Amino acid sequence: MPRYLVHFAQFHEDFRLAELEALAQLENIPLKYEPDAYSNDNPFLLVELPSNEDARRLVQRAILVKEICEYWGSGDSYDSLFAHLKTTPERWDDFKTCSFKFLVKAFGGTRTIKEQIKIINTFSFLAFEGPIDLKNPDEVFIVYEDYGNDPILQKALTNPNEIHFGRLIAYSNRDVVQTYNLKKREYLGNTSMDAELSLVMANQALARPGTITYDPFVGTGSFLLTCAHFGAFTMGSDIDGRQIRGARGETDGIKTNIKQYGLDKLILDTLVFDISRNPWRQNNSGGTSTRGGPWFDAIVTDPPYGVRAGAKRLGRKTGLNPELSFVEVEGTVNHLRSDYYPPTVPYEMSEVLTDLLEFAARHLVVGGRLVYWLPTVVDEYSSDDVPLHPCLELKANSEQNFGSWSRRLITMEKSRDWENLTGATIAAAQVSDETAKSTPPVQLGHYNFREKYFSKFDSNSGSSTPNEAVIPAEPTS
Amino acid sequence: MRLLTHNMLQCHVKSCNDPALNFPLQFQEVELEQIEAEENEALLLNLVGKIDWPALVQTTSELGITGLPPTKPDVVKNDPALMKRLHEILLETNVAQGKMVCRGCGHSYPIKDGIPNMLLAEHEI
Numbered sequence: 262m263p264r265y266l267v268h269f270a271q272f273h274e275d276f277r278l279a280e281l282e283a284l285a286q287l288e289n290i291p292l293k294y295e296p297d298a299y300s301n302d303n304p305f306l307l308v309e310l311p312s313n314e315d316a317r318r319l320v321q322r323a324i325l326v327k328e329i330c331e332y333w334g335s336g337d338s339y340d341s342l343f344a345h346l347k348t349t350p351e352r353w354d355d356f357k358t359c360s361f362k363f364l365v366k367a368f369g370g371t372r373t374i375k376e377q378i379k380i381i382n383t384f385s386f387l388a389f390e391g392p393i394d395l396k397n398p399d400e401v402f403i404v405y406e407d408y409g410n411d412p413i414l415q416k417a418l419t420n421p422n423e424i425h426f427g428r429l430i431a432y433s434n435r436d437v438v439q440t441y442n443l444k445k446r447e448y449l450g451n452t453s454m455d456a457e458l459s460l461v462m463a464n465q466a467l468a469r470p471g472t473i474t475y476d477p478f479v480g481t482g483s484f485l486l487t488c489a490h491f492g493a494f495t496m497g498s499d500i501d502g503r504q505i506r507g508a509r510g511e512t513d514g515i516k517t518n519i520k521q522y523g524l525d526k527l528i529l530d531t532l533v534f535d536i537s538r539n540p541w542r543q544n545n546s547g548g549t550s551t552r553g554g555p556w557f558d559a560i561v562t563d564p565p566y567g568v569r570a571g572a573k574r575l576g577r578k579t580g581l582n583p584e585l586s587f588v589e590v591e592g593t594v595n596h597l598r599s600d601y602y603p604p605t606v607p608y609e610m611s612e613v614l615t616d617l618l619e620f621a622a623r624h625l626v627v628g629g630r631l632v633y634w635l636p637t638v639v640d641e642y643s644s645d646d647v648p649l650h651p652c653l654e655l656k657a658n659s660e661q662n663f664g665s666w667s668r669r670l671i672t673m674e675k676s677r678d679w680e681n682l683t684g685a686t687i688a689a690a691q692v693s694d695e696t697a698k699s700t701p702p703v704q705l706g707h708y709n710f711r712e713k714y715f716s717k718f719d720s721n722s723g724s725s726t727p728n729e730a731v732i733p734a735e736p737t738s
Numbered sequence: 739m740r741l742l743t744h745n746m747l748q749c750h751v752k753s754c755n756d757p758a759l760n761f762p763l764q765f766q767e768v769e770l771e772q773i774e775a776e777e778n779e780a781l782l783l784n785l786v787g788k789i790d791w792p793a794l795v796q797t798t799s800e801l802g803i804t805g806l807p808p809t810k811p812d813v814v815k816n817d818p819a820l821m822k823r824l825h826e827i828l829l830e831t832n833v834a835q836g837k838m839v840c841r842g843c844g845h846s847y848p849i850k851d852g853i854p855n856m857l858l859a860e861h862e863i
């Protein structure tokens with residue numbers, strides 16, 4: 262099979278391979294590579310793909326890839342690269358007469374324009390006769406110099422450790438990050454997720470035309486936008502209607518962003534409710550039901566962790582007191598007042614996760630994906646901290662590190678019908694059913710994350726904690 | 739809120755669990771609005787398999803919307819006029835203002851600027 266060189270962005274490294282794998286699955290392309298050939302320290306990966314067309318499709322949505330090339334060869338010096346290239350001279354023939362240009366890209370090093378031209382001239386043995394066209398060439402050839410990722414070593418290097426050469430097949434979709442840049446977005450909250458990661462999440466979720474993506478903690482709607490960008494219909498809900506509407510009246514809220522990006526044909530609805538008490542009709546297939554199948558093809562979300570980030574659910578600390586619904590306040594029965602807001606209690610992180618996984622297991626179609634953020638304390642993290650569910654298979658776990666804490670993007674795929682499960686199987690899982698709720702689960706690394714965070718790592722600035730949002734006490738819808 | 743979404747929701751007041759009554763919620767005092775939606779045949783066919791047809795028929799007739807056969811046709815695919823009507827009804831017909839009232843417990847869920855508030859009161863959880 263033909264070989265291609267994937268050139269990744271050297272950024273969000275831990276997410277790159279997961280994204281590439283997700284896109285291969287989405288496009289149904291057999292992607293092959295040596296697992297050892299990939300390293301977070303290096304932006305290059307040699308892969309095997311059936312065709313140029315597949316290579317183009319593989320990266321057309323990619324955010325963390327820069328471009329993909331038809332691979333022509335490598336070497337630890339220019340001489341060894343040239344020797345490698347000269348083993349396949351028949352390859353050159355197809356490009357004898359087309360217009361072309363060369364690019365020199367140095368990873369971990371720099372080359373002046375003058376040096377670049379010098380390098381390009383050493384490729385004259387390829388004997389391309391076509392015109393050089395810097396603006397609109399038929400073909401682009403790229404020389405990749407790799408000086409390695411060690412800043413101390415790099416300085417000493419005058420020559421790259423390795424050089425790769427290839428013919429450009431396609432640029433990725435990385436430019437779209439600018440389109441969704443938060444700086445240009447009209448409605449923002451302090452929980453809005455940056456554009457790049459929001460787009461990566463849409464890729465992890467396989468968001469695509471003809472499917473429905475749902476965000477149960479929708480906030481200001483970052484993922485509604487990026488998933489709809491890739492053609493998916495999207496919906497979201499939040500316990501706090503002000504997040505959805507914004508505070509500035511008519512020209513605020515998620516609807517403003519929907520207009521700004523022209524996504525009103527795809528973003529279907531936003532609703533206000535507590536996801537732990539949600540009104541979605543469970544719509545399982547099988548049985549005698551005439552209604553077939555769960556609603557959602559993907560769930561993409563950044564759950565609230567910690568009270569200050571708005572993690573709460575309906576309830577009352579001192580125990581529910583239903584009578585309080587009916588007392589008269591200013592002449593009206595309490596719960597019928599237009600500004601009635603039910604009491605809430607803190608929503609512990611382990612409960613948030615239990616509910617989220619169980620919700621996904623019930624409401625995703627088989628093959629549908631759950632993509633969500635999980636904060637962890639770096640020193641205490643072990644892979645057991647990632648909650649499991651018998652219906653959900655872990656597909657990817659990518660870390661974004663902030664020093665003492667991290668957040669991890671978890672991707673799970675529903676592998677079996679929820680209805681086919683027996684109670685016993687569910688109870689056996691780490692997190693899932695009522696039993697797990699009443700008896701506290703194993704002390705996961707994320708359990709009481711916030712308390713740990715504040716007791717151990719409080720930097721007295723209080724900034725840059727996970728999804729920090731200061732929500733005033735009494736939201737209204 | 740689009741009529742598709744309405745078909746996906748039921749009353750979720752804790753004690754309100756008679757499936758004959760807690761779904762579909764009844765629209766009252768509604769203001770309707772058409773908002774264009776992307777046409778996608780595969781999705782629409784998929785949704786036809788998932789939605790509760792009788793509930794959709796009941797709801798549309800309560801709203802005075804016509805054009806749906808009372809029972810779900812076996813094959814929708816070969817009926818372009820019906821497909822078009824379904825698209826308009828499910829994906830493009832929005833409730834901008836109004837409320838959804840439960841036929842079981844009477845809970846009234848308000849809809850403001852297209853956004854339903856489905857929070858429950860303390861005695862309902």
Ligand SMILES: C[S@@+](CC[C@H](N)C(=O)[O-])C[C@H]1O[C@@H](n2cnc3c(N)ncnc32)[C@H](O)[C@@H]1O
Nearest residue numbers: 452453478480481483500501535536571573728
């Ligand atoms: C981290 S924010 C999500 C931010 C969102 N991704 C955005 O782009 O703005 C978490 C959200 O969860 C909401 N939330 C907290 N508890 C909830 C609950 N029980 N049910 C639904 N939403 C809840 C909060 O109001 C907050 O908007």
Ligand SMILES: [Zn+2]
Nearest residue numbers: 749754840843
């Ligand atoms: Zn009810």
